[in-house]
Amino acid sequence: MYKYIRQNFNLPSALLLFITSLIPCIASASDVFQFVTEKEINKNLKAQFPVVRSFKNVSATFSDPEIVINGLDKNIKLLMTVTSGDSSQLVAKIRFKGNLKFDEFSESYLFEDLFEDKFTIVSNTFEKPEPTIKAIKQSLVNSFEDIVLFNLDDINGFAPKREADAIEIFTKRLKFVWY
Numbered sequence: 001m002y003k004y005i006r007q008n009f010n011l012p013s014a015l016l017l018f019i020t021s022l023i024p025c026i027a028s029a030s031d032v033f034q035f036v037t038e039k040e041i042n043k044n045l046k047a048q049f050p051v052v053r054s055f056k057n058v059s060a061t062f063s064d065p066e067i068v069i070n071g072l073d074k075n076i077k078l079l080m081t082v083t084s085g086d087s088s089q090l091v092a093k094i095r096f097k098g099n100l101k102f103d104e105f106s107e108s109y110l111f112e113d114l115f116e117d118k119f120t121i122v123s124n125t126f127e128k129p130e131p132t133i134k135a136i137k138q139s140l141v142n143s144f145e146d147i148v149l150f151n152l153d154d155i156n157g158f159a160p161k162r163e164a165d166a167i168e169i170f171t172k173r174l175k176f177v178w179y
Contacts, residue, residue: 033177034159035170041067041149049080053143058135060084062094067111067149071171076100078111078147081122082140084132091122092133094141100149102163108151114144 042065050063064081078096083089095118098111116137126132152159164176 031177031179032158032160033175034155035173035175036150036155037173038067038069040155044148044150044154045078048148051144053140055135055139055143058084058132058140060132060136060140062140062144065147069169069172069174071169074169076111076169076174077117078114082136084136085126088126090124090126090129090132092136093120093122094118094136096141100167103146104163106148106151107153107161109149111147111149112145114141114147116141 045065045067049065050061052059052061054060061083062080063083064079066079068077068079070077075097078098080094080096081091082094083091094116096111096114097117098114101110101112102108103110119133119137121129121133152161159176160178162178165179166177168175168177
């Protein structure tokens with residue numbers, strides 16, 4: 001076999017084949033991309049919660065944050081549990097929609113401009129839960145300003161320290177692309 005390779009080896013053809021195989025790599029060498037999974041984001045979110053907010057004698061604890069990345073609908077949602085009350089208690093699940101924004105100062109991606117997409121009561125022992133629910137929906141939810149999904153340093157030392165040029169949404173992960 002060695003004799004066959006030696007007899008049929010053509011250096012110019014081999015070099016041409018090698019160089020043409022590098023062209024796709026050279027053309028895309030300036031593009032950098034990074035995948036970030038739900039699991040990575042959720043790990044960072046859990047470090048920021050629980051959060052206690054109060055408004056007009058209503059105190060609520062927001063806990064158990066979970067990001068949901070939907071590749072089919074191309075959206076990102078944030079789920080949380082909210083608990084309010086001491087002797088009487090309301091527990092609900094809230095699903096938020098919002099916008100993914102880059103903060104240049106902290107080099108982080110934030111989930112901002114939250115609005116309630118779904119509010120489901122899990123348990124309630126209040127005689128009249130409506131004022132508590134109203135306070136949670138109208139005021140406490142709006143008090144969330146900067147929910148940090150992740151910092152660029154947390155995902156990869158090779159990612160540029162600037163906003164991605166493109167973000168693609170896949171099932172359970174995001175792809176950040178820098179040109």
